[in-house]
Structures are given as C-alpha cells and as structure tokens.
Amino acid sequence: MTASPVTAAPVAVRATLPRVRAGVRRLSWRELVGGGGLVAFVLAAVLAGVVSPWSPDALAIGSRLQGPSTAHLLGTDQLGRDLLSRILYGLRPSLESGFAAIALAAVVGVLLGLPSGYFGSVIDSIVTRILDLLVAWPAVFLALAVVLLLGTGELQVIIAIGLAEVPVFSRLVRSIALLAARSDHVVAAKAAGASAPRIMVRHVLPFVVAPLVVQFAIAAPQALVAEASLNYLGLGTHPPAPSLGAMVSEGQAFLAYAAGPIVFPIAVIVVLVVCLTLLADGLQDRLDPHRGAERRRP
C-alpha cells in the first residue's frame, strides 16, 4: 500500500521468482516431464507459423517421400510437403479438438451430474438412464452417428468425442454430489435458508473440482487418440489441412517407399499421450486423497 508504483514491480518480481522456483521443486517427476512435454507441444502448435521451416501445404513434386535431410528435418510426404511443418500445424487440430471435447464433456457432465446427485429421485433416474444409453453405444459408432448427422469437420469431432466422454464426467460429479448433498454442512446451509441452486454451486461444486481436474487429465490422452482415430478415418479436418491422424492414413499407401510420413506423426501422438498420461498420474497423486500416500513420499 505504502510502496510507490515505481518500486512495486521489481519487488514483486523478486518476491515471485523464488516462489516459482520453490513451486517447481515441489513437483513430482511425472508432473515435470508430463507438464513440460505438454507445454512444449502446445508452444510448438501455437508457434507453428513462426517455427515451421516450410508452409505445410507447399508442394515440391521433385522431392517426394524423401528421408530426413538438412532441408527437410523429418523428410517429405507423398506430395513433397515438409513433414515437420505438417506435424507442427497438425498438432493444432489435435490439441484444440482434444481439449475442447473434454471441456465440453466436463461442462455437460457437471450440468447433468450435479442436480442428478444432489436431488436424486426422479431427476437422477432420468439422467442416469440417458447416460446408460450413451455408454451402451460404442464410442466409434457414436462418433459416426454424429458425423452422419452433422457432416465432417473439426467441430463435429469435438462434439463426437465430447459426447462419448460425458457419461464419465457426469457419473464422477454425481457420485461426489451424492455424498456432499448429505453432508452436515449442506444440511446446515439449507437450514440457513440457501436455495438448491445456490447450495449446488457454493457448497457442492467446490468438492467436485479436484476430482474433475484429475478426470480431465485422464480423459485428455483418450480424447487425443480418439481425435487422431477420427481423422484417420477421414471424419475430421478436410484435406489439405494437416492433422496427425489424417497424415497417418495418407502415408499408409506409401509405406513401402518411405516410413517417415507415417512413423513421425505416430511418434508424436505417442509422445504426447505419454506426456498427458504422466501428467494425469502426477495430478492424481497430488489431488486424490485416496491414492497411495506411500507413492507421494520421495
């Protein structure tokens, strides 16, 4: 309050830096590797326009299906396009759709699960039956149904994956809301005159957040693989826009001549999924009180 604005900034920086360093030191190796990898991938996707050596759509018929070289670090595909550039740009739809799909699933899951667990009875029965119906349907068919109804495209992929993940989120939220709704402080809040929506948001939702974050991290690699699969099946981005899944399916026909167009996108998907899984594991250790305390000890 008393410090002048001129001196306030450096003081804030000096105070923040050690805190950041201490925070990083507290992270587990899973969180460090997984989180660091994810940050690197996101940066690569965001900065694709800056760091890509070539345009992802630049054709070079003379240099098709080449192996790695100084000009093309990961080689070229069947149309002579630079693989590294296409992978960098291809990360964008993967990450975007993957996270958008889970965000959609989380939001819908909370909207369905919270009243379902809090009120129980008829509302719960209806919501649970609808979700059972969603689960009974294999995820791929669900995606195909969405694409059939809405056509192909990135948005459709998001809806398809999101829909498939909704039951997981909704059931998680419901199970926590079910317990929280019967806890003493919720009864006390009700006695103090709070309305049902207020209780759900202020007194039940906070208990859902930590498990939701863990579930978000668990669902992320699944959603990424699902996104790549749908693109592999040709249900996602429209060519020539690059996507990791589509690159694999396009490169498949030329596997006899060059492995690069199919191996590199797959490798990127695998590394990305491993990073997300490690991060999910680390977050679960941190946020889930029921999980092995002995693992948390260094």
Next chain:
Amino acid sequence: MRAVTEPATPVGAATALAVERLRVTLGPRTGGHDLVRGVSLTVHRHRTVALVGESGSGKTLTGLALLGLTPPGTSVAAGRLQIGGEELASCSDADLARFRGRRIAMVFQNPMVAMNPVLTIGQQFLQVLRHNLALSRPAARARARDLLGAVGVADAPRRLDQYPFEMSGGMLQRIMLALALSAEPDVLVADEPTTALDTTLQAQVMALLAERQAQLGMGVLLVSHDLGLVAGMADEVDVMYAGRIVERAPTADLFSAPAHPYTQALLRTVRDIASPTTTVLSAIPGAPPQLATLPAGCSFAPRCPLAAPECTVALPELRAVAAGHEVACVRVGQ
C-alpha cells in the same frame, strides 16, 4: 442461567412455534412406518422447551422436520404448523423454504462439520446475510462483525478471513449460533448444541444462548439427551419415547415429580454427584422398541415396571395430572 431466561413477556403471549400431530414417515406414505408419531408442541417467545429422550426416540427428527430437513426417503405431515404467528399451508419443503434461516433457524450438534470447509467464515456469513437480509456486501460484512461480537468472538475481522479448520469447536459453535441468529428468527432449534464440546465450553455456549435469547426473544426448542443441561436451561421439558411425547411438564415439576414410568427410569440413570462412587448406575431394562414392529398400546409397556394388562390395549394419550403437567400413561393416578 435461569435468571437470564426468565420470560420478559408472560406465558401465553406470542407463540413462536406451534405444531400439531407432526408425523415423520420412513418409506412410502402408506405402508412405511412412522418415526415421529403425532408430536404436538408449542414454544412461546422468550421460552425454552427441551425435547429429551434416548437415541432413536425421534427428538432430532422432530427438530429437523420443523425446518423441512428430514433425510431423503422420509416424508413429513402435520395437522398444523405455525411459525412466528404465521400459519403454514403444509410442512412441505417448498413451504418451509421461505421460513428457513429467516423465521426458524437451527444450530447443529457438531460445528466442525456443519460449516463448509472450503469457504472462509466471512464468505459463509456473507452468503447467508446477503441472501436472507438482502444486504450489500460492505453492509453484510459490517453486520457479520457485529454478530460475531455479540457472541463474544474477539478480533472479528481476522476471524472472518479464517477457515473453519483454523478454529476450535467452541469458537465455531459460537459462530454457528451467530449465523443462525443473524436474521433474528422467531424460533431456534438447537440440536444437541453442546454435545461436541467439553464441559466448560458447554456452560459458556449455553450461557451465550440464554443471553442472546433474552436480547432477541426467540423461542428455543432445545433437543438434548443431557438432562443436566436441560434442567439448567429449559422452562418446559417434553420427554419423547418411540416417536411420541410421553410426558410434558414445567422443568422443576418434571425433575421433582416425574409421573411417567419412563421419565422416572430416565431420571434414575443420571448420576447423583453426591452419591458414593461405588453406587451402580441404574439402567432401563430392555431396549427401545423397533419402530417397524411396535407393540399394541403403550410403547414402553414391555420395559415398564408398572405395566398392567390395560397398557397393551390402546395407545395412551397425553392427559393433565397437574397444572401444565401432562402425561401419557394409563397407570398414573391409579
């Protein structure tokens, strides 16, 4: 403590709470069984009525039913329910919602779990005050400070920024009381308000409750199994057994001349501090009845030393044996 709770208005004045034939049923309305079986009681302003009985007698459930807070799977019905002079159409959740926190409030047994652990005390006060009294944020904060001061919480501004786990049980129960009384309700249901506290804190919290009652004039329904506490605090005692009130009397009369065999047995289970430590504490033989399979007639008959054949014929109704002293037993006076 009695001196403080002495009524400022004569008995029979403003009624804070009146309920008739309150019934709490577990399971379907027909075919389910009753946990509270037709309880009628009246609490006047400035007065404290204690509801005593052993675990499972339905005393807590009666308190919860008055706020529409009975657990899922139960249904509540009453012949009549009046809170703060206003008749309620029914004791449904929707009808009671408007009264909860404003006209009728509740203090719970365990303050450590009855506060939201993820919100600060101030946030919880703000929610209640802004919602119930439509106060602005700064006004609500100022009011919260005053309320905390009124229950003897020192350093209120700092306390408001703390979380429940940062405080002791006694402090939290004071805060709960402040929160419950924030809208100056007509009725306060205090469900075992000191059971989770140690003895010295019990006395402090009860003195505080009496002090606030003298200031605000609300009627208090004190739900407790602690007869010592009840003796010091209540004006009237209603004894519950198996979901019914079996005896009702002014506190002094109940302790000096208990009429119902159950009340007599209950009072014998209390240790007299003057008696030698080698005295064996008396217990009531048998166990409370299963509410699903109640015997015909008086529910206490199977455990009653005075039981006679006529006890198992019909359910005894409350009848007056002295001024303000009612008892539900056919053998009394015989």
